[in-house]
Amino acid sequence: MEHHHKPGLRVRLRITAARRRAWLSAGLRSTCAKPPRRDPSDSVHKVARREIGGGHRRPPRPAAPSSAAFSCPEKFRNFQLQEEYDTYDDEVHFLVQLPFLWNRTKIIEIVAAKDVIFALAQSGLCAAFNRTTNKRICYLNISPDEVIRSLFYNKNNESLITVSVYESDRFSSLKCRTTPIEYIRRGQLNDGFPLFETESLKYPGFVEFDDVNGKVLTFSAQDSTYKVFDLKNYNFLYSICDKNIQEIKISPGIMLVIYQKTNCHVPLTILSIEDGTPLKNFSQLLHRNRKVDFIEQFNEKLLVKQDKENLQIIDVRNSDVIEVNKTEFMTPSAFIFLYENNLFLTFCNRTVAAWNFRGELVTSFEDHELWHPNCNTNNIYITADQDLIISYCKVSKQSKDCVDSEAAEVSPMGSINMSNIFTGKCVAKISPSDPTLTVAPRKRGGSRSTIRSTVPEALEDITALFYDEDSNEIYTGNSKGLVHVWSN
Numbered sequence: 001m002e003h004h005h006k007p008g009l010r011v012r013l014r015i016t017a018a019r020r021r022a023w024l025s026a027g028l029r030s031t032c033a034k035p036p037r038r039d040p041s042d043s044v045h046k047v048a049r050r051e052i053g054g055g056h057r058r059p060p061r062p063a064a065p066s067s068a069a070f071s072c073p074e075k076f077r078n079f080q081l082q083e084e085y086d087t088y089d090d091e092v093h094f095l096v097q098l099p100f101l102w103n104r105t106k107i108i109e110i111v112a113a114k115d116v117i118f119a120l121a122q123s124g125l126c127a128a129f130n131r132t133t134n135k136r137i138c139y140l141n142i143s144p145d146e147v148i149r150s151l152f153y154n155k156n157n158e159s160l161i162t163v164s165v166y167e168s169d170r171f172s173s174l175k176c177r178t179t180p181i182e183y184i185r186r187g188q189l190n191d192g193f194p195l196f197e198t199e200s201l202k203y204p205g206f207v208e209f210d211d212v213n214g215k216v217l218t219f220s221a222q223d224s225t226y227k228v229f230d231l232k233n234y235n236f237l238y239s240i241c242d243k244n245i246q247e248i249k250i251s252p253g254i255m256l257v258i259y260q261k262t263n264c265h266v267p268l269t270i271l272s273i274e275d276g277t278p279l280k281n282f283s284q285l286l287h288r289n290r291k292v293d294f295i296e297q298f299n300e301k302l303l304v305k306q307d308k309e310n311l312q313i314i315d316v317r318n319s320d321v322i323e324v325n326k327t328e329f330m331t332p333s334a335f336i337f338l339y340e341n342n343l344f345l346t347f348c349n350r351t352v353a354a355w356n357f358r359g360e361l362v363t364s365f366e367d368h369e370l371w372h373p374n375c376n377t378n379n380i381y382i383t384a385d386q387d388l389i390i391s392y393c394k395v396s397k398q399s400k401d402c403v404d405s406e407a408a409e410v411s412p413m414g415s416i417n418m419s420n421i422f423t424g425k426c427v428a429k430i431s432p433s434d435p436t437l438t439v440a441p442r443k444r445g446g447s448r449s450t451i452r453s454t455v456p457e458a459l460e461d462i463t464a465l466f467y468d469e470d471s472n473e474i475y476t477g478n479s480k481g482l483v484h485v486w487s488n
Helices: 181-185 405-409
Strands: 012-019 028-032 042-049 080-086 107-113 116-121 126-130 135-139 146-154 159-166 175-180 193-195 206-210 215-220 225-230 236-241 245-251 254-259 265-272 278-285 292-298 301-306 311-315 321-324 334-338 343-348 351-356 361-364 380-382 388-393 415-420 426-430 462-468 473-478 482-487
Touching: 107 146, 107 462, 107 473, 107 482, 116 146, 116 181, 116 482, 135 181, 159 181, 175 181, 215 245, 245 292, 254 292, 265 292, 334 380, 380 462, 388 462
Parallel strands: none
Antiparallel strands: 012 042, 012 206, 028 042, 080 482, 107 116, 116 126, 126 135, 146 159, 159 175, 175 193, 206 215, 215 225, 225 236, 245 254, 254 265, 265 278, 292 301, 301 311, 311 321, 334 343, 343 351, 351 361, 380 388, 388 415, 415 426, 462 473, 473 482
């Protein structure tokens, strides 16, 4: 299997046509579904949680540093700014009819597959670039009134799924479309085809892509029906219809069905992800009059946290409970489950921490203060070996690269930090204060983009990040709608 066909790192992606709200139980990003100047109260709310690993079929690895972790400094040595792609140019005015798509907005998502780089702007404009020729291939907005809300690379059939809303129905319904990467490379966008046309995905309906189990989950609010499809061929598998369901969480091999909370408990059911067969019914006791911060399922472990209460880790096989004091475990803004290593990462107030399912803090990260206060999983990448986290971070005042600590504190530029998940140590970084970091010289006879940004400018206000492990390249997008390629 080729390296870029691994689960990448976004394994679970839910897109919901929803109103803006605070979600605390998973990694999140909220973007406008309607043009901002028309009605900012309506939004598409995306919960993008990267649940990493090959699924329940592989045994967990021991939590010990891999050999790849020790080679990281060498792997990222001599990284330079190689290319710059602009999502916006004069042609955009002729290709899309919605004026707000013409306006330069920040990059919110980057996906790369088979030497094609996809950059999605907050406006809903999505461009594809050829990494070999360094030219823009096309815009993926095939309809002039299409606003693309999210991207998902389906490694099962080497295709890109776009999730969009349209002006023709007042941006109210999500529409999915799949196009093979090879067709996109040739600019044959019309050879793709729509998905889930029978489903009504109006608010609060959603579609969720789960790469770990190879499934798609849809929810139609119109008739309170959840449906599960095969991600390989999009065949319908089974449906669940129950108005009392509050939420469904997906874990390797299973689904956790969370029903409406009663006075002091919440009914739960574990289903087989393959055919929907009930595996276990049980109730979880709750503190009365306490808000539920989150309920999460990880294999046989259930994580329950209520406002101002301790974290509970329950083994659903025997009901054993481990409690973590509320002063030690703060409710995070995002989770990343590391299935291979039997750990989970939490993101809270710009900090990252790794925990095990005995409730123990495994790793506190040094020199890894995230740039954005609200965790956005599109600014974070975890390698397939689950030993390295790459993030856009604030420049540390203690950094050896930094000469003026006061300047670093107010610097508009951040750094791209690579940290070992097992030790918490920063093993490499792309820093604006690194005197050896430059724009790479043009290679003779090679196809090269025009780079107008300086290195510090390219490291300013990065809003999306993706690491291609096969080519050892980092792609970043910024608030100006530019995409930069970093490699050695």
